[in-house]
Structure formats: C-alpha cells, structure tokens
Amino acid sequence: MSGIYVVLEERDGRVSRASWEALAAGRKLAAQSGASVTAVVIGASTESLANEAAPQSVSKVVRVEHPLLAHYTSDGYTIALQQMIQKEAPPQVVVVFPHTYQVRDFAPALAARLNEVLIGDVVSIGEGPVFTRQLLQGRLVGNFRHQGNGPCLISVQAGAFRAEEAAAQSSPAEAVVFTPQIDPAQIRTKPGEPFRGTAQTVDLGSAPLIVSVGRGIKEADNLPVVQELAAALGAELAASRPICDNGWLPMERQVGSSGQTVSPKLYLAVGISGAIQHLVGMKGSQCIVAINKDPDAPIFEVADYGIVGDLFEVVPALTEAIKAAK
C-alpha cells in the first residue's frame, strides 16, 4: 500500500457524514500500513469542501475541479477520478469511498475502467488488509483481499466506521487542484434536479416508539395484527421495504436506506429478517426487540431482546399482555 486516497462526497454544500466515516476507514488503513491519507474532493468549485477536509488529519487535499462536474454524472466522475488516480496517486493506492447511492452508480465503472474491481460495502478492515463485507443479506460475511499491483478500490458501509475518530490537526494540509480533461460530449446522460416523492406526513424520525413490520406478515390482510400491537403500545407503525413495495403500507412508513432513518427508544421489529438496507435505517435505536421465526435471521445480531417464534402467535399475546400492563 503506497498511499490512501479518500474520496469525500458533498451533501447540501458540506462534506457528508458518510464521507467522514470513509475517512475514518482510511485512517484505519493508514494505522495498519504507515501510508499517508489524502482527501479528495470533487466538483465545479471545491474550495469550501477542501477547507473542511484540510484540518482533518490528512497529509494532502486533492481538489478535482472542472465546470462539467457541477452536477453529478457517472460519466463525469468516472473520467475525472480515473485521470486523477492514474496521474496523481501512487500505483498501489487504496481508494476509499463512502458506500452511497452515488458511489454505487459510478465506482464499479471506474474500477472496471482501471481493470479493477470495487470491493464494495465493506463493514470492517483487518490486517492484510482484509476487507469484510456481508453476504446473503447479512446472514454471513466474506473476507476479501485485493490481488495485483493496481489500485485497490473499496467503499465502506454507512455506520461501520466512527466519524468521531477524526482528530483535528494543528495546521491544515495543503490543497492541490487537479484539472481533468473532460469533453462535454463524453457526458452522455442528462440528470434532472432531485425531488421529493410525496409530501412526508409521517415523521418516524421523532417517534419514541416504533413497531415495524416485514415480509413475515405474509399478506396485507394480516396487517391488523401489528396495527393492534402498535395501537396498544402507542407506537408509530413502520415497515421494511418489501411491505411498501407491495403497496401494503405507504412508502413514507419505510425504514431503511431508501426510506427514513430512525433511532427511537424502542424499535420492535416483527417478521423482519434484517437485510442490511433495513438495518442501516434503525440500528441506532436505543432498544431493539425482534420477533422472528428464524433464529438465524440477521435482525437478531442487532437486537437487545429476541423472541424466536411464529409472529401470529407471539404478537397477539404481546398485544394482550401490554393492554393488561397499562
């Protein structure tokens, strides 16, 4: 490993939280290998992002700047970062990204263009380095190694590394501007402005108690079973993605990477196996209770209390017991 480059992403004009987590992962690699950490910011004008990154214990900031990078496009980012990696970075660099929707959109293409493979959605980094990522919806994990002398590209899962570990340094790192060669004709897609789907009327984020339902409920007609539990508890009802995909509950009740992120006092997961896309939306909850028939369901890895059993027996019994206790 001859250097570590962490590509930071912007959100609302600032470096995103997921990016600081990626930087923490980069620092972990640096501690293992002794290589230095460089922060990379990208856009049409990157000065304020670079100023945010410069004091964060990095040895250098690279500002990849071009007017055609004003809006994210896969083509623009792929071309710009390919040139930056090949001209600016040492040959055996490790490039770290946050595993965001944006990175998922371009980084696999960038890696392929470099004849490499992105080791994506990494949850931990061991000596070697060995990169651990989840398999089979979180039921198992796999340990991956990068082979060869080219750049190694990884992306790290949201929440897997602690952004707080970034300690400020006394004098900010120097920033250099890298100007990629991009021709307007190379940008093949025309992106529109982001917009919100439907007006959000349910704010799950501020609910202290949440009962959440998943595939285990089997059909829409069974929903009253969990609705009664939520009512007895005085909790908001939420759901995992498949329930909303099927139209059984509105999208605004979805918890997970494509829905809302919640951290209530109590998150009671009913018939939810715990795919990572769901877990990232709720694992910050203070207390997690899971009811599931499969003792190996990944939801039990994050749960404080678990009941292994048929939800159609357990949930009505629980509703009764709560009513009696109140």
Added chain:
Amino acid sequence: MKIIVAIKQVPERDAQVRIDSTGKWIEESDVQYAMNESDAYALEEALQLKEKHNGEVIVVSAGPERVGTTIREALAKGADRAIHIDCNDLNDRDVLGVARLIAEAIRPENADLVLTGLQSDDLGYGQTGVILAELLGVPHATLILHVEKSDLSIKVKRELEAGYFQEIELPLPAALTIQSGGNKLRYATLMGIKKAKTKEMRVVNAADLAPAPKPVAVLDAIELPKKQRSTQIIPGDAKQAAATLVEKLKFEVRVL
C-alpha cells in the same frame, strides 16, 4: 425495441445456510434456488416496455445447469428467448469476470436496452449492471423505478437516498439497474409455462466467451457475522415470552 435482461439465480431468501467444507461458500445441496428479486423487477420492466413498444425480450443468465429452471421461469413470464452461459466456476470469478462473460454473450445482440436488478441477494455486489454498461460502452443509470421511452432516448426515474428521486435522460442504447418495487410482478400463466418449453434457450460455454482471469478481488473465507449487540433470547411459548417481554419493556427499557 430489443431488451436484454440479465438475471441471476440465488438461494431462496428463507434458505437456512451452512458454510461448506472449503469455508468459501455455502453448502449448495441444502438450499432451494429462486430468481434474484430485483432481477424479477428488471424482467417485469422489460416485459412492460415490450408490451408498449413491441420488440423482443431476451434473458441471459450465468451459472451451472440448475439456473435453467430460473431461465424457464422468465420465459414462462413472457421473455421471448434466452441465453444460458454454462459456467460451473462462477464463484472463482470476481464481479468483473462475470460481467465480462455476460458482456461477451450479449454483445452480438446489439440490444437497445440492457436491464439487470440493482443487486444480487447472495453476493450483493450491486455492480454487474454498471460494469456491463462500461464493457459495452453504453451509458447507464442505477436504482431505476420507472422507464419511459421516446424515439432515440429514454427518461428514467432514479431513486436517491432519504426519499428523494431524480429524472435522468439517456440516449439509447443504454443499461439500467432496476430497483424493486417500481412495478407489480406478474405470475407465469399456465399457457406461459407451456409456451416456455418451446422457446429458444441457447447454451453457450463460459470458456468460449472469456477466459477465467485471475480475480482482482479474492474471497478468502466466509463466516458467521459477529454480533453487534448481545441479544437476550426470551424463552417460553408465545404467552410466556410475551409476558416476560412486557416485564422487560416496563422495568428495563421503561417504555410502558
């Protein structure tokens, strides 16, 4: 409009999995297989586009002989023909290696649109569609919920994080990875199942498409995940467990 849908056969979601003796994959004899969920949505999008704009839907899938059942399912749902990339060493190839196989198998088709699901339920890379676009030299968009076609281009609705969406215009040919939930999935009809038996399923040998190169990303071992919290499993039948949980909610979590 000629549409190719790349589908993957994966272990069923509820499958109980055991690590095999190599320590690198699961015991395959234990599990039942199914069509990867987001690939089923990609197939549905392709079938709906064909219904609106005419053309042909071709499915492609790589894997051993067993993937034939998933291919037949796609044909029964309405795909016109299929390419089976016969490959017994799928796990020895990394995602770039597998995408190369698929790219070489479909390149001669010169399709207008290549669709895949956004991510497989087993390895979960979420990269095949994007790499395919790169290898075929066409533009792409990911996490797509809806596709609208005009003459030489398409307009797609892309899912962003935290409840946001975005529209993107792409010239054809293009590749898209489809997010689940954009459409309602159809079931195969009896007639469809019958017809599927007579549809073309061309088998091509992986070795004839692309050599198995040294993978860049190597899977050394798989293991059970480390627990993030210590879970207290509450014993007893439904009633006893419910009573115990209420005690915990009242006196330890203090939410009752």
